[in-house]
Amino acid sequence: MKLKQAVTGMAVLACMSTAAHAQSAGTFFFSTGWFHLAPQSSSDPLTVTSIGGSPTNITEANTGASLSSADTIGFTGGYFITDHIATEFVIGVPPTFDLEGSGSLEQFGKLGQAKQWSPTLLFKYYFNAPTASFRPYLGLGVSRVSFTDAKITNSNFEANVLHGPTSVSTDSSWVPVFNAGFTYAFDQHWFAGVSISYLPLSTTAKLNSTSTTVVGTLNIQSQTKIKLNPIVTYANVGYRF
Structure with a gap:
């Protein structure tokens, strides 16, 4: 009986030791799962900054835009520096966001779209x-x-508001990420997790339009600052070794 208890105790300690190794300093881990990005978006009014090369500052009153939510697959890789501190690299397949009109632009519905890249440390x-x-x-x-x-x-928005074919460029930026979540270990290797992140993010969309007039083509430049501030949830499964 004592021998059986000793063997059982040793087995429990061995399991605990293995589990500890799976979540302790020196452990690598990878995961994959689903991202849901929910922008808390708004924008400044559309401002015409240049007409035919001449600087202007014409604000189109009651114009605005917001971004739709998006979903994508994501991947992470990380390392436990200590038993409690880990570093992690996060990347997802770039999701596509739809730009929806608001205010006087709401009548046009979807105005455009863009893909977002946001690798994170x-x-x-x-x-x-x-x-x-x-x-x-x-x-x-x-x-x-x-x-x-x-x-x-x-095309209706492009012709009636932007006055012709339009190209779009946007700013790139570094932004902080605030994150919280949990993991649950099924055994010494496999785990699942859920997290939520917030990114205080804004970007300036610059529009370059070409209008055809009776005297030739006219270049019109305009821009708007869009606040995205997305809340990002991530449900994942992973493997430690």
């Missing part, structure tokens, strides 16, 4: 012991946000 502090199955955490990091394939897709 996080530092996380994990609570509870390395042997615990449930480990909540708080994180702080930085993301490099940029947009590609930005374009106007609404």
Whole structure:
């Protein structure tokens, strides 16, 4: 009986040791899952900054835009620096956001679209012991946000408001990331997690339009500052080794 108890005790200790190793200093981990990006968006009015090369400052009153939510698949890779501190790199397949008109532009519906790139580096502090199955955490990091394939897709908006074919460019920026979540370990390797992040993000969309007039073509430049401030949720499964 004593021998059986000793063997059982040793097995439990071995399992605890393995679990600890799976969430302790020196551990690498990878995960994949689903991102949902929900912009808390608004924008400044559309401002015409140049007509035919001459600077202007014409504000189109009661014009605005907002961004739709988007979903995409994501990937993370990380490393436990200590039993409680981990660093993590996060990237997702670039989601496509739709730009919707608001104010006097609401009548046009969808105005355009763009893809967002936001690779992120996080530092996380994990609570509870390395042997615990449930480990909540708080994180702080930085993301490099940029947009590609930005374009106007609404021909009525392009013709009646922008006065002709229009190209779009946007700013890139570094933004802080505030993060919280938890992981749950099923065994010494496999785990699942949920997190939520907030990015105080804004970008300036610059529009370059070409208008055809009786005296030739006229270049019109305009811009608007769009506040995205997305709340990002991430549900994932991962593997530690």
